[in-house]
Amino acid sequence: MGEFGIGQPVRRKEDVRLLTGGGQFTDDIDLEAQVYAAFVRSPHANAKILAIDTLAARSMEGVIAVYTGQDLVDAGMGVMVNEANYVNRSGKPMNKPSRRIMPVEQTRFVGECLAMVVADTPEQARDAAEAVEIDYDVLPAIASTARGLDKDAPHVWPEFGENLVVHWEYGDKDDVEAKLAACHTRVKVDLVNNRLIVSPMEPRCAAAEYDTASGALTVYTPSQGGRRLQMMLARGLLKMAPEKVRVISRDTGGGFGIRSKMYPETVMVAFAARTLARPVKWRGDRSETFVSDYHGRDQINVAEMGLDAHGRASVLKVETLLNVGAYLSENGVRLPMEGGGRIIPCMYDIPDFYFSVKPMFTNTICTDTYRGAGRPEANYIMERLMDAGAQALGLSREEIRRRNFITEAQMPYKTHLGFVLDSGDFDGTMQMALDAADWTGFETRRAESATRGNLRGIGLATFIEGAGSRPIEGMRMRFEANGEVTLFAGTYSHGQGHDTVYAQLVNEFLGVDFDKVTLIDGDTATSPETSNGTFGSRSSMVGGIGVKRAAEAIVAKGRKIAAHLLQTDAERVVFEGGVFRAQSSSITLAEVAAASHDAKKMPEGMALGLDESVVYENDVENFPNGAHICELEIDPETGILEILNYVAVDDCGVVLNPFIVHGQVYGGVMQGVGQALTENVVYDADGQLLSASYMDYGMPRAAHMPMIEALFNVVPAKTNELGVKGAGEAGACGAPPAILSAVGDALSRLGVSHIDMPLTPEKVWRAIQEARVVTAA
Amino acid sequence: MHNFNYHRAADVADAAAKLAATDDPKLLAGGMTLLPTLKNRLAAPSDLIDLAAIAGLKGISVEGKEVVVRAMTPHAVVATSADVQKALPALAQLAGNIGDPAVRHRGTIGGSVANSDPAADYPAACVGLDATIVTNQRKIAADDFFQGLFETALGHGEIITEVRFQIPDRAQYMKFRHPASGYAVVGVMVAQYGSKARVAVTGAGPCVFRVAEMEAALEKSFTPASVANIKVSAEQLMGDIHCSAEYRAHLITVYARRAVEAMVG
């Protein structure tokens, strides 16, 4: 057990397959006699569609069909789903446009699908797509979050008379403002949380085939678990019985939140396969991924915090503008309330809170969940406020945090929005980070950098996450006659290493060899009914406990079989290390498993086999947290910034596999580094995407990757029997504020008080220039 | 990608003949620029004439006061050539900082020079190191070769065969990499030839250009201080979503000064 059980840095069993080209991504799947789809995309951010002429395209070589939005309406197809239901305080419900799979009358963002061509070859489909003629009446557009609610901003949905989706509020604004006014010290931040392109390695793809005889549809697509997609496709969109729709994701090259969503292209490919009764395949290219995958973040936050003379914060006001894009994606509009809302005001005990969220429509692709889903944004606000508070009061950045942390004595601690923090040693975690980063020795290093003309800074960010998304997940564990174990999961490993971790758990609980456990996931035909998939760092909790409870069910049944075989009472049989024992006699689980397939060896009336399904319902989540410290150096002449050291201390509860969790930390930090330093979506005033390729969109490179010292402060979660807390999103929460804190530290002596992400060299250089001008004046 | 006819030229004359005989041909070198353009359907040549099999277009030699790099030599070969590292280390260093390893192993000097991308590195070497661009028809001084945004002196049917760099007394290239693409936002090649100096800037303008004022100042006194306060007007420079023209103008001065600093030790 030891070597492969819980807590061991077991190497990932899936990696050899994936690294040697054995992966089966959607584009690797070729269906017999498949034909190919290509999409006609809107070149305009806002335009009436006057006419779509498909005649020329239809007559081109190899073309099988051309579909427009009207064809889908005529075919009785449904609309894209959005379940959000927020209400203004006035009682007015949110503005909720219906989103057709492809629009008929108007297009609202560049890249929107307006027609689909199906042809014998991909090239023919593309050629014909270029021949589809669309007449537009181009209208003024709005893309900017800062300007989206201006009086003169064009309306994305004129019928609503505004771009505001809803004004959602928590708390008493007047009361909070009055209390702020009465505070000894107030600090205010005005922050752009930059819009990001999520960039999974695998572009979006879909392939579908329809069996006319049985009326069964199979859809292959990258995903984060197919059950929700299956339900959406069947119920709302294609109007089929769910059991007739099967969604398969063999391998998926990165999810990050956006791969759990339903996209028009997927529906269209399924629709065409059914209509034509021929397999249809589409592989999006990278350019399409830029304009049609949901984007992440895109908030503007103005926040104010009131403190007493000792640095204790008592009042907080946060006003959020959120750009949701042209439509309501599945989760975009919910992120501040239900994503960040799980934790805000983060690690701090602040009794008075007013929170205003104004999501707005713009002529851009929708935003949706992206690694952290609202929590990075919330932590970013709080950390920048804490740094501002420290500066205003002349306190150290660690001390102001210490004075405001929610303590273990206060837990379980109910947050403003009704979530309950169960555990966490915020001060201890921070102290570990300070020690590991030699925080107190920093001034020597700063002085050394100064001798080279460089500005050195050190930054601290503490943060909290909300993981283990509700509400339900299933798990099935089956023993084969040869003693091997097959797990059927509804969680779906798309990079996380579930094959390895679940096998470790089986090894831990049942003593089965790590190599004898096989995970089957990514297929709605085999995954448990109640599955939801993998997102929000939930699989360690909902999948891990699924494995644990399934193992318990196996032991319970196995004990009865063992008792029967050992001719004793089940109560006398103990299970340990893969062996059932009753006094001096014993039988291994493998022997019991073999016997379970032999009716002659089984107790009367007991079903054959060891095959147990469990359902795990969680009405609570878990709250990973951490403290990250970043040390960097700035060349003041150019603004170029280099990260020199990065310490990440994470409390993700009981660590199932530190090797894998380190990977999650590194990846999350890297995406945070990207947001902080290089990544930024830029639309021009007409709604054209300027950062539409990696020539213009700054993906972080290996050279930006700092050496990361990743440490754990293990505080087991009390919300679940494994004690686990999610580990997937922490890095993306910690890195941006840690980096900004470090830059603030490096530049504060020059008098730079504000700077927004991404910290491009020019932005840093300008901040220094402006500060120098002001100082000189 | 649209369909095209593919030809593998046996030698330069064969390539020239094929260029003349086809409708709308394009030469194919490393394909690092051309192939993505084709894949994105931004160009649809009728014929691609591949220069890869022409042995005479590969290799490097040092001939008297010149380093000669033949057109189909990949950047990685220039970067690691012992001859170049010895005779003209600034050129090896420049080549070694182009793109990423894949690009350096495929992309060629001929393709880079012919393309005259405003952000490419080699143009700074050509102009800064007083190179001669040799084609199958003539010799063109680098100063006359680069004419504008993606524009060169190359005529129809003209094939670059080699680039001849004048070996300077000393030279240094300094590059500010674009945060997204890795190309040059500003790349400055400073070279000293006896009492003469050359300062060539790529990345900042529509094509590589020299900074006469800096050259004159360095010819008077080859010290960092000579260029430290010479500003290039932002007016003629380019800006993008990462780096404005004003910032580029500032970087030219900083990188020119740093190049001289590195040279005078």
Ligand SMILES: Cc1cc2nc3c(=O)[nH]c(=O)nc-3n(C[C@H](O)[C@H](O)[C@H](O)COP(=O)(O)OP(=O)(O)OC[C@H]3O[C@@H](n4cnc5c(N)ncnc54)[C@H](O)[C@@H]3O)c2cc1C
């Ligand atoms: C990801 C990436 C990053 C890059 N980064 C950089 C960078 O940092 N700095 C930099 O300088 N460059 C960079 N490049 C460009 C690269 O270095 C190549 O120099 C460039 O792509 C052209 O060389 P090639 O051999 O690939 O030419 P090709 O793409 O094959 O051809 C380019 C053009 O030149 C023409 N051509 C080719 N050879 C000849 C010839 N002998 N005579 C006449 N015409 C010819 C072709 O017809 C075509 O029009 C990058 C490219 C990529 C893809």
